[in-house]
Amino acid sequence: xxxxxxxxxxxxxxxxxxxxxELAAFRSHLESCADCRAELAEQEKLWxxxxxGDASEVSVDLTRRILESTVGPHRxxxxxxxxxxxxxxxxxxxxxxxxxxLWRGMNPPVPTSTKSGEEVGQLDAETVAVIKKLxxxxxLEILEDLDLLQAAAENPIIxxxxxTVSVVLGEGSS
Amino acid sequence: MKPxxxxxxxxxxxxxxxxxxxxxxxxxxxxxxxxxxxxxQSRIFRLAKRYxxxxxxxxxxxxxxxxxxxxxxxxxxxxxxxxxxAYRITVNLCLNALRDRKGHGEVALDxxxxxxxxxxxxxxxxxxxxxxxxxxxxxxxxxxxxxxxxSQRAVLVLRRYEDLSYDEIAEVTGKPATAVKSxxxxxxQNLKSLLGKYLRE
Numbered sequence: 001x002x003x004x005x006x007x008x009x010x011x012x013x014x015x016x017x018x019x020x021x022e023l024a025a026f027r028s029h030l031e032s033c034a035d036c037r038a039e040l041a042e043q044e045k046l047w048x049x050x051x052x053g054d055a056s057e058v059s060v061d062l063t064r065r066i067l068e069s070t071v072g073p074h075r076x077x078x079x080x081x082x083x084x085x086x087x088x089x090x091x092x093x094x095x096x097x098x099x100x101x102l103w104r105g106m107n108p109p110v111p112t113s114t115k116s117g118e119e120v121g122q123l124d125a126e127t128v129a130v131i132k133k134l135x136x137x138x139x140l141e142i143l144e145d146l147d148l149l150q151a152a153a154e155n156p157i158i159x160x161x162x163x164t165v166s167v168v169l170g171e172g173s174s
Numbered sequence: 175m176k177p178x179x180x181x182x183x184x185x186x187x188x189x190x191x192x193x194x195x196x197x198x199x200x201x202x203x204x205x206x207x208x209x210x211x212x213x214x215q216s217r218i219f220r221l222a223k224r225y226x227x228x229x230x231x232x233x234x235x236x237x238x239x240x241x242x243x244x245x246x247x248x249x250x251x252x253x254x255x256x257x258x259x260a261y262r263i264t265v266n267l268c269l270n271a272l273r274d275r276k277g278h279g280e281v282a283l284d285x286x287x288x289x290x291x292x293x294x295x296x297x298x299x300x301x302x303x304x305x306x307x308x309x310x311x312x313x314x315x316x317x318x319x320x321x322x323x324x325s326q327r328a329v330l331v332l333r334r335y336e337d338l339s340y341d342e343i344a345e346v347t348g349k350p351a352t353a354v355k356s357x358x359x360x361x362x363q364n365l366k367s368l369l370g371k372y373l374r375e
Contacts, residue, residue, distance in 0.1 A: 008355060015340065066240045066241075070207070
């Protein structure tokens with residue numbers, strides 16, 4: 001007679017969840033118990049029967065509904081956040097640029113050889129160090145001037161001399 | 175996602191695509207969320223549909239699940255596999271939905287302390303008519319599942335239709351694996367009673 005324990009074992013056996021030793025014990029019991037063999041066969045049929053569960057699909061507009069109720073109201077907020085970040089990035093870069101220009105105005109560099117006919121600005125290692133110290137000047141209030149920002153965004157400074165540090169200043173990074 | 179101390183071995187984002195997408199979404203990628211929805215909406219719906227037995231209701235639950243997923247972005251930790259976590263939300267929402275609805279629709283049978291429904295099932299069992307049709311069987315299966323006590327139904331659906339292991343079912347339902355094993359055995363017994371006539375065909 002299939003007792004409670006055996007029913008559990010049959011169930012676990014069908015699910016492949018019996019441990020090694022349990023499995024051995026189960027198999028040997030099965031050999032000598034016709035009731036359990038019958039029960040096992042019935043349960044296998046039942047499992048196959050359950051395959052007749054319906055295979056209905058989601059409605060075509062479910063995705064849209066889900067996205068509308070989640071991403072939907074946030075989209076606008078997210079786009080606005082991105083714009084603000086960009087402007088802040090440009091402002092930061094511009095501030096460094098302006099600080100360097102001001103500093104250079106007061107401390108003109110020792111002339112070094114440049115490729116003739118090319119207009120390149122040079123930033124030597126010393127200047128780079130200055131730039132780093134000038135990061136505090138990111139907060140210069142002249143940055144509020146949009147024209148300045150525009151100019152900074154449109155006119156990157158590119159240094160090509162391999163002996164000096166190459167720095168590209170221009171559009172803000174995010 | 176807040177930077178967490180996730181041990182590599184337990185970080186599912188390294189080997190599971192959905193978990194990886196969830197982490198990407200937590201870091202701000204809305205596209206990742208959209209992909210998550212498309213990849214998982216069907217199976218969450220399937221689970222809810224088998225649990226609740228109603229198509230429209232299941233779609234509503236599916237939507238609710240993804241709202242929860244969306245709001246949990248920053249707090250999600252990849253030590254939980256996404257599907258396990260999402261299934262857990264689904265099961266809980268279904269359970270709550272049924273509890274709220276009790277008295278309005280069909281109520282699952284109780285079966286007393288041992289969960290054995292044989293007495294109730296004498297009256298409830300589905301009678302096949304002559305010339306059994308596939309739709310009728312499908313309907314019978316659906317009704318049989320609805321007749322199971324919720325705890326048995328949950329483990330059975332997860333095992334049979336989502337192919338989860340006992341340990342995975344334990345994670346989703348919050349029950350110990352030993353309880354899962356015994357609930358499944360009882361579910362099988364009850365289904366056998368409910369669908370017995372179809373077995374003899």
